[in-house]
Amino acid sequence: MFIGIERVQMNRIAMNVIQEILLHPEEYFRSYSLEEKGWRLPLLVVLCVGIFAGIGAWLASSMVLPLLPPEARSMGPLMGIIGFLSTFIVIFLIWIFYTLVFYIISHLLKGTGSFKETLAVVGIGYLPQIFGTLLTTIMMAVYLPTIRITSIAGIEDAMRSSPMVMMSGILGLIFLLWSANIWIFGVAKVRSLEKKQAIFVVGLPVFLYLIYALATSFGLL
Amino acid sequence: MKYIWFIAVLLLAGFFCVSAGSAASGAKDNISVTNISLEPAVFMKGDTGTVGITVKNTGTATVQIGKSTMNGNGLMVISGETYGNLVNLGGGTSYTYNYVIRADVADGTYYPSIYLTFIPSGTLSRTIPIKVSDVPLSLSVISMPDTFQEGKKAEFTLRIGNPRENSVNGVTLVPEGSSMTFSPTSVFVGELAADGSADVNVTVTPTEEGELTFRVLYQNGLNDHEIVRSLPVQFGTDRKDPVMIANAIEVIPEGDGIRISGDVTNAGLENAYSVVVTVAPPAQPMDPYRSYVVGNLEPDDFSGFELTVQSGEADEIEMVIQYRDVDGNAYESTVPVSVLEDEGETYAVNASNNGLSPLMVGVILLLLVGVGWVISLSWRKKE
Numbered sequence: 001m002f003i004g005i006e007r008v009q010m011n012r013i014a015m016n017v018i019q020e021i022l023l024h025p026e027e028y029f030r031s032y033s034l035e036e037k038g039w040r041l042p043l044l045v046v047l048c049v050g051i052f053a054g055i056g057a058w059l060a061s062s063m064v065l066p067l068l069p070p071e072a073r074s075m076g077p078l079m080g081i082i083g084f085l086s087t088f089i090v091i092f093l094i095w096i097f098y099t100l101v102f103y104i105i106s107h108l109l110k111g112t113g114s115f116k117e118t119l120a121v122v123g124i125g126y127l128p129q130i131f132g133t134l135l136t137t138i139m140m141a142v143y144l145p146t147i148r149i150t151s152i153a154g155i156e157d158a159m160r161s162s163p164m165v166m167m168s169g170i171l172g173l174i175f176l177l178w179s180a181n182i183w184i185f186g187v188a189k190v191r192s193l194e195k196k197q198a199i200f201v202v203g204l205p206v207f208l209y210l211i212y213a214l215a216t217s218f219g220l221l
Numbered sequence: 222m223k224y225i226w227f228i229a230v231l232l233l234a235g236f237f238c239v240s241a242g243s244a245a246s247g248a249k250d251n252i253s254v255t256n257i258s259l260e261p262a263v264f265m266k267g268d269t270g271t272v273g274i275t276v277k278n279t280g281t282a283t284v285q286i287g288k289s290t291m292n293g294n295g296l297m298v299i300s301g302e303t304y305g306n307l308v309n310l311g312g313g314t315s316y317t318y319n320y321v322i323r324a325d326v327a328d329g330t331y332y333p334s335i336y337l338t339f340i341p342s343g344t345l346s347r348t349i350p351i352k353v354s355d356v357p358l359s360l361s362v363i364s365m366p367d368t369f370q371e372g373k374k375a376e377f378t379l380r381i382g383n384p385r386e387n388s389v390n391g392v393t394l395v396p397e398g399s400s401m402t403f404s405p406t407s408v409f410v411g412e413l414a415a416d417g418s419a420d421v422n423v424t425v426t427p428t429e430e431g432e433l434t435f436r437v438l439y440q441n442g443l444n445d446h447e448i449v450r451s452l453p454v455q456f457g458t459d460r461k462d463p464v465m466i467a468n469a470i471e472v473i474p475e476g477d478g479i480r481i482s483g484d485v486t487n488a489g490l491e492n493a494y495s496v497v498v499t500v501a502p503p504a505q506p507m508d509p510y511r512s513y514v515v516g517n518l519e520p521d522d523f524s525g526f527e528l529t530v531q532s533g534e535a536d537e538i539e540m541v542i543q544y545r546d547v548d549g550n551a552y553e554s555t556v557p558v559s560v561l562e563d564e565g566e567t568y569a570v571n572a573s574n575n576g577l578s579p580l581m582v583g584v585i586l587l588l589l590v591g592v593g594w595v596i597s598l599s600w601r602k603k604e
Contacts, residue, residue, distance in 0.1 A: 171585070181596045185599070
């Protein structure tokens, strides 16, 4: 009974933390210290994103299965596992890559603070993308069984023109913007930058990625 | 007195004559038949053979044989019954009379006899038992396939038996039949002893139905004989042959053609080799899977396949499964595949690629507004 009450309280605290990060990131990061908060939250957030994105990749690999030669179809489960693991790892690499970019740009703007702290706040900033990847994965689970790809070229067509893929891409960008908003406050705090500088540090790479994503979606690249 | 001398001379002359006659009679007693040879040992009906009678003078004095005569006693003496030349048979020497006889008679034992007439007097006769038996060689099939198939090797094991009392020579088995090939084309067995047998293996490959004949040629003495056994060759299905079954066939439109995929199973009892799946005209195979080589399929084994085909305007195409048996004989089985069945799926896919639906746009806008509101909220000072 006592343990139950304690768990409810813990959950309530966690919900408050999530709410504060999503709605009032400035307030959350104002008193942020890696030593105090630890690695648990950023790791948990990126882990969740990695798992959901990995499940999506697993589902996407099922699209390719009918195109494989019959003798290679027994490799289907293995392909799913490879898809899951590679996406999971890529999510972590992207986390490090974003952090590195933010760290370098903020360093040019005379930012101070450690790479570890930057890595932690970028990880926390991934929080909205948990919803994004979860939503995308649910959409794929619903939509993919209705698609029948008939050729390798068909995959490209599906990726380019499928409404599901288009929508998941747009959702990814929306949730990326939300993450970017959190990163601004986090980077400003841990790199001791002004908000305008943090907007530039986070905004520039995100904006460039946004341009790239839109250009590829509309077939400009 | 004169008469006394005349009588005495006559008695003396008579004595000498009697003495001389006694000497001649004693010499012919030394003549005996020492050997009788028959070729063949047992005649078949219609056979011509030789009878050799060897006489020997076991004495020391020369004996004159004026003539010898053969009495066939049912058998035909075709070399002439009388052997007319004078034979001086010295002491310790032999002479052989050869007669050629023909046995145009029913089975049985015949007793021709030979008469020797001596000079100045005396005869010697001897009967010679000669068997005539028209029992031929036997030919039996020890093993053969249950069914024949066009172009498929059929292995025969045959046994040639000799139930005769004498051996036969030059035994040769010759398989014959139109539209058939044989390996070997003939088998030479050679001499076959009495009550002996020889097994012979022959491989027959028929290309048409017909009659298969095995001819056994042999010689009894110098006489050619043969026996013939015929078997009908009618094509059928071997119960153990590989049987190809195609299952789970899927037809998916792809580009200008279609992609056919499925499983092929060996439902027979023997291995299928070099299994290839392809399509028959008018359908044209196209890259990347013009034909699909499955390879070997053991009984109850299966393998997937995939074909890419330009189907043209046909509603149905013929898928061909080619395979071989252990001897390399080629087989084909045809599976009709309907092309129309799955076209609807393609259109369904195409129909779904019409961009974002209003609902999706609505959801996106809602999310965009929501996230925008949240972001704007984060930039406000918390009260």
